[in-house]
Amino acid sequence: MQLHAAGVSSSGASTDITQKVTWSSSNTAVATIDSTGVVKALTAGTSTITATSGTLSKSFVLTVTGPKPQSIALSPGSVSLTVGDSQIYVATATYADGTTANITSSVTWSVTPTGVASIDANGVLTAVGIGSYTVTATLNDVTTTITGTVVSGVPTGTQATLTSITVTPTSARIASGTKQEFKVIGQYSDHTTQDVSTQASWNSSNTGVAQVDTNGVASGASAGTTTIQAQIGSLQSTATLVVSAATLTGIHITPATINFAAGTKQQFQVTGTFSDGTTQDLSSQVQWSSSDPSVIAVDANGQASALQPGNA
Numbered sequence: 001m002q003l004h005a006a007g008v009s010s011s012g013a014s015t016d017i018t019q020k021v022t023w024s025s026s027n028t029a030v031a032t033i034d035s036t037g038v039v040k041a042l043t044a045g046t047s048t049i050t051a052t053s054g055t056l057s058k059s060f061v062l063t064v065t066g067p068k069p070q071s072i073a074l075s076p077g078s079v080s081l082t083v084g085d086s087q088i089y090v091a092t093a094t095y096a097d098g099t100t101a102n103i104t105s106s107v108t109w110s111v112t113p114t115g116v117a118s119i120d121a122n123g124v125l126t127a128v129g130i131g132s133y134t135v136t137a138t139l140n141d142v143t144t145t146i147t148g149t150v151v152s153g154v155p156t157g158t159q160a161t162l163t164s165i166t167v168t169p170t171s172a173r174i175a176s177g178t179k180q181e182f183k184v185i186g187q188y189s190d191h192t193t194q195d196v197s198t199q200a201s202w203n204s205s206n207t208g209v210a211q212v213d214t215n216g217v218a219s220g221a222s223a224g225t226t227t228i229q230a231q232i233g234s235l236q237s238t239a240t241l242v243v244s245a246a247t248l249t250g251i252h253i254t255p256a257t258i259n260f261a262a263g264t265k266q267q268f269q270v271t272g273t274f275s276d277g278t279t280q281d282l283s284s285q286v287q288w289s290s291s292d293p294s295v296i297a298v299d300a301n302g303q304a305s306a307l308q309p310g311n312a
Helices: none
Strands: 006-008 014-016 022-025 031-033 039-041 045-053 054-065 071-075 080-081 087-089 091-095 100-102 108-112 117-119 123-127 131-139 141-154 164-168 172-175 178-179 182-188 194-195 203-204 210-212 217-220 224-232 235-244 248-254 265-267 269-274 279-281 296-298 302-305
Touching: 031 045, 031 203, 039 054, 071 117, 071 141, 091 131, 108 117, 108 302, 164 224, 164 296, 172 178, 172 217, 178 203, 182 224, 203 210, 217 235
Parallel strands: 080 141, 172 235
Antiparallel strands: 006 014, 022 045, 031 039, 045 054, 071 091, 087 123, 091 100, 108 131, 117 123, 131 141, 164 182, 178 217, 182 194, 203 224, 210 217, 224 235, 248 269, 265 302, 269 279, 296 302
């Protein structure tokens, strides 16, 4: 850019003194100026340009912007998100000479409506509510937009609700006199799942075959079939429990032999064999003991703790 300087006399007359003044730039990394008043912009930023003649001077602030792109492209294209998801958008500029550059951190980002999504200065969008949104990127008066959709989930600030429950296992077979633990898995409106067994009310359709306690543990009483039901509010789910008349003929503990270091733990398991040829995990139903609890202690669930060197 060619700058000009005019000298004004006491009479008010103006004279061009462009090539008689001394020109200077306070920030030569941003812009330089030669002796004829031609300023050259080097990089984005600001510099104070001053013209001096003797004791007189005049200055102004020059602002240099980055190169103006011909166009800006955003990627990825249209996306579908769930509330809570994040999406990184990338802005690419195309310039007059055909070159391109990643300007993601240089553009000004915005998104509407803010009730559907938010976006930070680095182009990271977060879905906060269901609906369509428009992302806008602007640099040096060049603007482009792209749309997306948040298709599911629970809006931020809204508590997820329980939509369905499932009893697991859905079917089981045990021998009379043994137990079976059931659990309830809850499915929520934000597509998450959670063990909600302690929130359920339990019952057995045939208490003569098996009864179920408040923790979902069914105890087989006699041969037959019963339906185990769990209920939370208006939501229900069931499982089938078959109780056989088979008798326990043997139990087997695993591992049978093990070496483990003092201060560590080992989980043991007991499998029962029944007269009808079936097997069942009885780990939580047997009574556990250690021949030397000062060496190895064992809890009610068969988890052993090595306390000091020795055998038990």
